[in-house]
Amino acid sequence: xxxxxxxxxxxxxxxxxxxxxxxxxxxxxxxxxxxxxxxxxxxxxxxxxxxxxxxxxxxxxxxxxxxxxxxxxxxxxxxxxxxxxxxxxxxxxxxxxxxxxxxxxxxxx
Amino acid sequence: xxxxxxxxxxxxxxxxxxxxxxxxxxxxxxxxxxxxxxxxxxxxxxxxxxxxxxxxxxxxxxxxxxxxxxxxxxxxxxxxxxxxxxxxxxxxxxxxxxxxxxxxxxxxxxxxxxxxxxxxxxxxxxxxxxxxxxxxxxxxxxxxxxxxxxxxxxxxxxxxxxxxxxxxxxxxxxxxxxxxxxxxxxxxxxxxxxxxx
Ligand SMILES: Nc1nc2c(ncn2[C@@H]2O[C@H](COP(=O)(O)OP(=O)(O)O)[C@@H](O)[C@H]2O)c(=O)[nH]1
Ligand SMILES: [Mg+2]
Numbered sequence: 360x361x362x363x364x365x366x367x368x369x370x371x372x373x374x375x376x377x378x379x380x381x382x383x384x385x386x387x388x389x390x391x392x393x394x395x396x397x398x399x400x401x402x403x404x405x406x407x408x409x410x411x412x413x414x415x416x417x418x419x420x421x422x423x424x425x426x427x428x429x430x431x432x433x434x435x436x437x438x439x440x441x442x443x444x445x446x447x448x449x450x451x452x453x454x455x456x457x458x459x460x461x462x463x464x465x466x467x468x
Numbered sequence: 469x470x471x472x473x474x475x476x477x478x479x480x481x482x483x484x485x486x487x488x489x490x491x492x493x494x495x496x497x498x499x500x501x502x503x504x505x506x507x508x509x510x511x512x513x514x515x516x517x518x519x520x521x522x523x524x525x526x527x528x529x530x531x532x533x534x535x536x537x538x539x540x541x542x543x544x545x546x547x548x549x550x551x552x553x554x555x556x557x558x559x560x561x562x563x564x565x566x567x568x569x570x571x572x573x574x575x576x577x578x579x580x581x582x583x584x585x586x587x588x589x590x591x592x593x594x595x596x597x598x599x600x601x602x603x604x605x606x607x608x609x610x611x612x613x614x615x616x617x618x619x620x621x622x623x624x625x626x627x628x629x630x631x632x633x634x635x636x637x638x639x640x641x642x643x644x645x646x647x648x649x650x651x652x653x654x655x656x657x658x659x660x661x662x663x664x665x
Contacts, residue, residue: 379486379572379573380541380555380570381484381486381553381555381573382484382573383478383483385480408477409478410478410479410480410482411476411478412478412484412543412553414510414512414553414555415510415543417512418510418512418541424512443483443484444573445483445484445485445486445553445573446484447486447573447574447575448575448655448659455656455659457483457550458652458655458656458659459656460546460549461485461546461550461575461652462649462652462656464546464547464550465546465645465648465649466649468546
């Protein structure tokens with residue numbers, strides 16, 4: 360199987376730049392997958408029952424990551440999926456409380 | 469760990485956090501990710517162009533000669549609100565395109581070191597420093613591998629003093645977990661909220 364990453368620097372596909380391998384995908388239940396192209400339909404079939412990351416979608420569907428990112432971007436644009444980007448302090452999301460929760464949870468494991 | 473399909477999804481309200489695990493071939497990345505992961509660790513092959521750039525569009529996938537680089541990823545649900553993803557990949561300079569894109573959006577990095585070939589982990593440290601991403605260096609102790617004083621290790625790795633250096637056994641959950649705890653503690657300790665605007 361082949362997977363790939365989205366590199367920095369956007370072009371062709373608008374929402375693609377924000378898609379991380381660890382971005383979580385949430386299906387919009389109000390947007391029926393009927394009529395979607397076959398691969399997009401497979402992505403929705405996988406995502407409708409629960410939340411998964413972009414990498415897991417690629418893995419479960421045995422599709423290259425680059426391909427999944429293109430399909431997912433279109434599904435976000437069409438309102439079928441909502442993307443939840445990973446928490447990353449460097450990206451300017453400062454939430455000390457969240458980091459403490461990460462640490463506490465690790466210590467309790 | 470046996471894989472169950474009921475384990476497939478993460479809690480619906482969860483936010484993800486990403487940590488990258490870097491280091492040369494056979495240093496224990498796959499082992500580390502597998503030890504920590506609650507799901508069967510997933511191994512994938514990334515395609516790179518000969519120029520070392522990541523294949524990132526369909527055009528690239530269609531034609532040109534590419535080389536592959538292995539990547540492992542695993543998952544650890546921490547609470548109903550937080551799920552940790554671990555991505556393990558070689559940190560060598562020739563894979564820098566891939567490593568850079570993987571570091572984007574990451575909380576931090578863990579660099580694994582084998583004391584029989586310390587210098588092989590330097591590229592990973594360089595890439596993390598260059599990206600300004602917080603990281604912790606972990607000596608993965610192999611049987612019969614030499615043991616050095618911390619100051620010597622830091623020298624050999626050209627590691628800044630403020631970055632943590634720990635020892636661990638990637639095969640043991642409690643030990644691997646400790647590496648993550650040191651990394652997150654250190655990030656928290658240096659955490660400076662941005663002034664309110
Ligand atoms: N003694 C010892 N062996 C280890 C440890 N971690 C990994 N190994 C072994 O080292 C070999 C390479 O590990 P692997 O995880 O595949 O390395 P990778 O190439 O960095 O993914 C495997 O045979 C592991 O079983 C460790 O902490 N101690
Ligand atoms: Mg490996």
